[in-house]
Amino acid sequence: MAAWLGWKIESNWTDPFLFTIYSIVKPLAAAMILVVMYGVITNNQFGSPVFAYLFIGNAFYQYVANVMVGVSWAIVDDREHYCTLKYLYVSPISIPYYLMGRGVARVLITTFSVFIIMVVGVAFLHIPFNPAQINWPLFVLSLVIGIIMLAMLGLLLAGVTLRMAQYSFNIGDSVAGALYLFSGAIFPLEVLPAFLRPLGYIMPISYWLELIRRSLVGGVAESFPTFAAISDVNLLLILAALSVLFGVVSVWAWKKFDWEARERGLLDQTNNY
Amino acid sequence: MPMLPPVSKRHTGWRLFLMTVIGRSYPRVVGMQRERSWIFFDTFLPMLSVAAYVFVYRAIKAPEDYVGFVVVGGAMMAYWMNVLWSMASQLYWEKETGNLALYIISPGSMMAILLGMALGGLFATTLRAVGIILLGSLLFQVHFVIASATQLILVFFLTMVSLYGLGMMTASLFLLLSREAWHISNLAQEPIFLISGFYFPIKNFPAWVPMVGSFIPLTLGMDAMRQLAFASGPSLGWISVNIEIMGLIVLSIMFLMGARLLLNYMERLAVREGRLTESRG
Numbered sequence: 001m002a003a004w005l006g007w008k009i010e011s012n013w014t015d016p017f018l019f020t021i022y023s024i025v026k027p028l029a030a031a032m033i034l035v036v037m038y039g040v041i042t043n044n045q046f047g048s049p050v051f052a053y054l055f056i057g058n059a060f061y062q063y064v065a066n067v068m069v070g071v072s073w074a075i076v077d078d079r080e081h082y083c084t085l086k087y088l089y090v091s092p093i094s095i096p097y098y099l100m101g102r103g104v105a106r107v108l109i110t111t112f113s114v115f116i117i118m119v120v121g122v123a124f125l126h127i128p129f130n131p132a133q134i135n136w137p138l139f140v141l142s143l144v145i146g147i148i149m150l151a152m153l154g155l156l157l158a159g160v161t162l163r164m165a166q167y168s169f170n171i172g173d174s175v176a177g178a179l180y181l182f183s184g185a186i187f188p189l190e191v192l193p194a195f196l197r198p199l200g201y202i203m204p205i206s207y208w209l210e211l212i213r214r215s216l217v218g219g220v221a222e223s224f225p226t227f228a229a230i231s232d233v234n235l236l237l238i239l240a241a242l243s244v245l246f247g248v249v250s251v252w253a254w255k256k257f258d259w260e261a262r263e264r265g266l267l268d269q270t271n272n273y
Numbered sequence: 274m275p276m277l278p279p280v281s282k283r284h285t286g287w288r289l290f291l292m293t294v295i296g297r298s299y300p301r302v303v304g305m306q307r308e309r310s311w312i313f314f315d316t317f318l319p320m321l322s323v324a325a326y327v328f329v330y331r332a333i334k335a336p337e338d339y340v341g342f343v344v345v346g347g348a349m350m351a352y353w354m355n356v357l358w359s360m361a362s363q364l365y366w367e368k369e370t371g372n373l374a375l376y377i378i379s380p381g382s383m384m385a386i387l388l389g390m391a392l393g394g395l396f397a398t399t400l401r402a403v404g405i406i407l408l409g410s411l412l413f414q415v416h417f418v419i420a421s422a423t424q425l426i427l428v429f430f431l432t433m434v435s436l437y438g439l440g441m442m443t444a445s446l447f448l449l450l451s452r453e454a455w456h457i458s459n460l461a462q463e464p465i466f467l468i469s470g471f472y473f474p475i476k477n478f479p480a481w482v483p484m485v486g487s488f489i490p491l492t493l494g495m496d497a498m499r500q501l502a503f504a505s506g507p508s509l510g511w512i513s514v515n516i517e518i519m520g521l522i523v524l525s526i527m528f529l530m531g532a533r534l535l536l537n538y539m540e541r542l543a544v545r546e547g548r549l550t551e552s553r554g
Contacts (some may be wrong), residue, residue: 022456022460025460026459026460026462026463026464027463029463029464029467030463030466030467032466032467033463033471033472034329036467036473036477036478037326037329037330037333037335037472037473038329038333039476039477040477041330041334041339042333050332050333053359054329054332125487129498154390170310170314170318173318173320174314174317176316177318177321177322177325178321180321180322180325181321181324181325181328184359186325186328186329187325187328187329187331187332188332191328191331191332192328216380
């Protein structure tokens with residue numbers, strides 16, 4: 001039901017055609033910024049492994065920005081905009097499940113956007129994509145673990161959002177922006193200054209994006225040194241272990257912040273920003 | 274409850290206009306500085322994307338001037354976001370919070386209210402943009418080569434006049450769009466960053482793209498600024514700076530007149546239908 005509600009909230013402001021255009025144009029334009037930047041400097045050498053690296057990383061990063069931020073944004077939306085959060089709390093539902101359900105609509109929309117971006121990349125920008133060479137089990141497994149991991153990170157952010165008032169609008173974008181920088185989404189972690197690289201190595205998103213790249217275009221992804229020494233299985237194990245770790249932290253943080261928000265009467269706190 | 278003193282002097286004409294401008298710009302100038310977290314987020318968030326794009330250029334071994342283009346683009350992005358979310362969408366937010374009806378029945382001109390919003394927003398955003406330029410220049414060692422300071426200041430001034438004129442004009446349009454305002458503002462981010470060339474010279478596009486993009490004043494403004502502030506700028510410019518200055522003058526006049534016409538239309542609509550301040554969620 002929460003997923004259905006999420007879908008209605010995301011899409012009911014317009015007709016389906018306009019909504020489809022909206023869902024395509026925004027992420028495609030973001031991808032095209034990188035494409036033009038790359039093309040200007042390299043004189044359109046789109047066959048290079050560097051381009052495939054940044055294009056695929058950027059495309060799948062849409063999940064981070066939409067799923068993680070989407071789950072936490074439901075708190076802002078229901079508390080500030082619709083003023084329904086306190087009613088949800090007194091209804092006989094589990095709030096974390098409700099938040100996850102709200103995230104499902106974002107997963108569907110994002111999957112559609114990522115698909116379109118990848119089609120454009122393969123059709124017009126020479127992304128070396130061969131369905132017969134894709135490691136489908138690795139891709140599906142990585143994608144599923146990744147989406148669950150992002151939803152759990154979203155729960156962590158939702159807890160933080162619940163506890164905050166005037167900063168809650170920016171927290172999701174800040175985290176998504178920082179992860180874009182530190183997760184090696186659009187450039188290898190070696191490009192970062194040495195003291196910043198550990199931030200990338202402790203984030204599960206870095207391993208998740210690497211697995212997605214390897215499963216889709218194995219040879220290209222392996223030509224970068226960041227995780228070259230780690231096998232697919234080990235990468236998967238690291239991703240799973242970090243996802244469990246962050247999942248446990250997220251559940252603990254949610255319970256703590258949820259309790260504090262109830263105790264301090266923050267459930268219906270609005271600031272009209 | 275203490276009573277407010279009676280109004281001893283009623284202002285009319287240009288004095289009322291000026292007081293309305295000052296009154297509406299005051300909360301933007303003072304209020305935004307009081308909420309310190311906004312200063313941090315408004316500087317920090319653009320810096321994250323600036324840093325990401327800088328590292329992309331470094332990964333593909335771009336000339337160092339491109340790093341400077343990204344820093345300038347990040348600073349100008351603060352203005353675009355301000356125009357989008359605090360000008361174009363503002364009357365819609367005012368409707369949602371119940372202020373719009375008060376604006377309409379107040380003796381102050383709506384044009385003065387929008388102008389106050391623009392000037393207050395421009396001031397507050399300039400503080401953030403300067404922060405981004407300083408921080409970005411220090412962190413990434415940007416090297417500026419100013420060809421003409423006078424022209425650079427003129428281009429910046431005209432870009433701001435036309436940009437905030439655009440914001441004033443679209444405020445009325447967005448008000449009529451109701452809930453779609455949020456989504457249209459969202460949609461006017463990445464596509465505009467792309468066609469306006471926030472992070473790269475627009476010269477690299479087919480000619481029709483910058484021509485279409487020129488309706489956004491930042492397209493011409495940033496192209497001219499790149500030509501005037503970087504060593505490689507002139508060779509990467511789309512058209513000459515003088516033509517871009519002329520274009521910005523035309524856009525300024527067009528958008529300010531458009532703002533006036535659309536506000537009049539909106540006020541007529543408010544009187545005729547009586548539904549303009551109705552919130553539809």
